[in-house]
Amino acid sequence: MTTVHHDALRAVNGVLLPGFTGTDAPAWLLSACEEGLAGVIYFAYNTPDVATTARLSASLHEAAPDLLIAIDEEGGDVSRLEAATGSSIPGAAALGVIDDVDLTERVGLALGRLLAATGVDLDLAPVLDVNSRTENPVVGVRAFGATPDLVSRHGAAFVQGLHRAGVGACGKHFPGHGATDVDSHLSLPVVDDPLETIRERDLPPFVRAFEPDVAIDSIMTAHLLVPAIGPRPVSLEPAAALVARELGFEGPIITDALDMGAVKGADGIGEVAVQAIEGGADLLCLGTTVGRDDEELFRQAQSALLAAVEQGRVTVERLLESAARTARTVRRVRELQASTGATCGPTEATAALEALAAVGQEAAERAVRTHGPLARLDPTGPAPDVIDLRQRFDHAAGRTAQHVQSALRATFPGTEVHVFSDPAGWEATLAAVSTARPAGDPVRPLVVITREPVPGSREAAMLDALRAARPGLVVVHTGFPDAVPAWFGDETTVVVACGTGRANARAAVGQLTTTTTVEVPR
Numbered sequence: 001m002t003t004v005h006h007d008a009l010r011a012v013n014g015v016l017l018p019g020f021t022g023t024d025a026p027a028w029l030l031s032a033c034e035e036g037l038a039g040v041i042y043f044a045y046n047t048p049d050v051a052t053t054a055r056l057s058a059s060l061h062e063a064a065p066d067l068l069i070a071i072d073e074e075g076g077d078v079s080r081l082e083a084a085t086g087s088s089i090p091g092a093a094a095l096g097v098i099d100d101v102d103l104t105e106r107v108g109l110a111l112g113r114l115l116a117a118t119g120v121d122l123d124l125a126p127v128l129d130v131n132s133r134t135e136n137p138v139v140g141v142r143a144f145g146a147t148p149d150l151v152s153r154h155g156a157a158f159v160q161g162l163h164r165a166g167v168g169a170c171g172k173h174f175p176g177h178g179a180t181d182v183d184s185h186l187s188l189p190v191v192d193d194p195l196e197t198i199r200e201r202d203l204p205p206f207v208r209a210f211e212p213d214v215a216i217d218s219i220m221t222a223h224l225l226v227p228a229i230g231p232r233p234v235s236l237e238p239a240a241a242l243v244a245r246e247l248g249f250e251g252p253i254i255t256d257a258l259d260m261g262a263v264k265g266a267d268g269i270g271e272v273a274v275q276a277i278e279g280g281a282d283l284l285c286l287g288t289t290v291g292r293d294d295e296e297l298f299r300q301a302q303s304a305l306l307a308a309v310e311q312g313r314v315t316v317e318r319l320l321e322s323a324a325r326t327a328r329t330v331r332r333v334r335e336l337q338a339s340t341g342a343t344c345g346p347t348e349a350t351a352a353l354e355a356l357a358a359v360g361q362e363a364a365e366r367a368v369r370t371h372g373p374l375a376r377l378d379p380t381g382p383a384p385d386v387i388d389l390r391q392r393f394d395h396a397a398g399r400t401a402q403h404v405q406s407a408l409r410a411t412f413p414g415t416e417v418h419v420f421s422d423p424a425g426w427e428a429t430l431a432a433v434s435t436a437r438p439a440g441d442p443v444r445p446l447v448v449i450t451r452e453p454v455p456g457s458r459e460a461a462m463l464d465a466l467r468a469a470r471p472g473l474v475v476v477h478t479g480f481p482d483a484v485p486a487w488f489g490d491e492t493t494v495v496v497a498c499g500t501g502r503a504n505a506r507a508a509v510g511q512l513t514t515t516t517t518v519e520v521p522r
Helices: 003-013 027-034 050-063 092-098 101-117 148-165 195-201 204-210 238-246 270-278 294-311 316-340 346-367 403-411 423-432 458-469 481-488 502-511
Strands: 039-042 068-071 168-174 218-221 253-255 369-371 385-388 416-418 446-450 474-477 493-496
Touching: 003 294, 003 316, 027 050, 027 294, 050 068, 050 101, 050 346, 068 316, 092 101, 092 148, 092 346, 101 148, 101 346, 148 168, 148 204, 148 316, 168 204, 168 316, 218 238, 270 294, 270 316, 294 316, 346 502, 369 481, 385 403, 403 446, 403 502, 423 458, 446 458, 474 481, 474 502, 481 493, 493 502
Parallel strands: 039 068, 168 218, 218 253, 385 416, 385 446, 446 474, 474 493
Antiparallel strands: 369 493
C-alpha cells in the first residue's frame, strides 16, 4: 500500500461511523480501528444487557482508545440499552408534559451515568425537533413538545444532565423534523415552509443548545428536503451545514443513517456518503440491519470516498478537518469522564440501571394524565379485553412495543389480547368484545391502545366502531399527548401514557386502578 493511499484510507476512515451485528467486534471492524476509524454506533443487537455492553465497550476502547462509541438512547420509545425489556425512563414527551427542567436534568444525569458505565461516549440524543404536526409519524412522543420554548428548555436540561455524568450529547434532527407527516426511514419528507418560519419554529432549540452553558457536542442532520435552505436533502445540502456554522456550532455534524429510504440510492450508500461529505457532514452514520452484511455497507462508503479522493471531488485535507472535529469531541468527553470519575464496567452498569429505574418511575408517574370522564378497572372484577389499534410500524423505536399489554396482564391475570390482521379478523374481534356475552359470563372491561387515530385513518375508524359498540371503553393513548383533546373529544376516558415504553406503560396501567388522577387540561 502506497503512503498516499494509506493516508487517504485513514482520512476516509476518520469520517465513518459504522454499525455491526453481535456482541463482539468483528475482524473487519478491528482492522478499521487500526486504520483510523472514527467511531462505531451501537444497536439493540450489540446491547442485550448492560453488563455485556460494558464488556464490549471496554474491549473496543482497549483496541482503539480514541474510538467514539455512540448509541441512539433517547429513553421512552427509543432504547437500545433496554431494547429487550423497554426503557426505564418515559421519554421526552413525558418530560415536556411534566415541564420540570430539574427533573429533566436528573433524568439526563441518570441516563448519562448508565451510558458512561456501559462505555458509551456519545448519546445520539436529545431530540430537539419541535413536534408542530401532531400526526408526525417519526417524531411524535420523541419530542419534548410542540413549542420552541418548551423544547429549548428541556433539551438544554437533558444535555446538561448527560454532561454531568461524563457523556457527550447529539441534538437531532437539524434543522427540525417536527413539521413533517412522512417517515424518513421510508421516503423523503418535504418541509415547504419559508426560511423565516423555520428560524422561528424549528431552530430555537438548536440555538439554545449551541450556547456556552449547554455547548452540545454534535448535531445530527435530518433526511428531509427544505427547499428554503437548498435543493438537496438537508443531510447532503451544503447550505444546511452553513446554517449550523453561522449559528455558531463548531462541533461535528453527523448524518442520520445513510441506509434510510429517504436518501439511500438503488446501488447502496456509496454515492450518498460522498454527497454527505460534500454537503458538510463530518461523521457518516452508516446504519445496520440484522441479516445484512454490515461490512458491505462499510466498504461501499469507504470505496466511494476513496474514489472521490482520487477523482478530486473530496480532498484529504477536507476529511482531516472533519476528523479533527470528532477528535476534539472525543477529548472533551474524556475530560468530562475524568472530571466525573465515570468508569465502565458490568457492576457499575448494573447499579446505574437500578438508579435510572427509580428516577424513571417518578417521571412516568408524574407524566400520566387522564382525559375525559373518570373510569377505573376493578381489580376484583373480570379481567379486561385489550385491542391494540396501532397501525404503523415505528422504524425509530423498533417493532410495536407490547409493554401496555404486559402491564395489564401483570395487573389483571386473565387479560385477553385480541389480534387481527384482516377485515374478517377485525369483524370477529369487534364481535368478541361486544356486550353480547354467553349467559352467566360477565362483560369484560375493554381497553383500547391507540397511537395515531387521525381523522380519516383506519385507526380512527376502528376506534369509532368500538366506541359505538362499547361506549364505556377505556383508551390508553401512547402517541403525542397534545393531540388527545382533538382526537378523542370529552366523552371517552383516555389515559395519556406519553409513549409506549415500559415506564410509560406501567404508570398508565397504574392510573387505571389508582384513586388519584391528574386530568388533562381542557
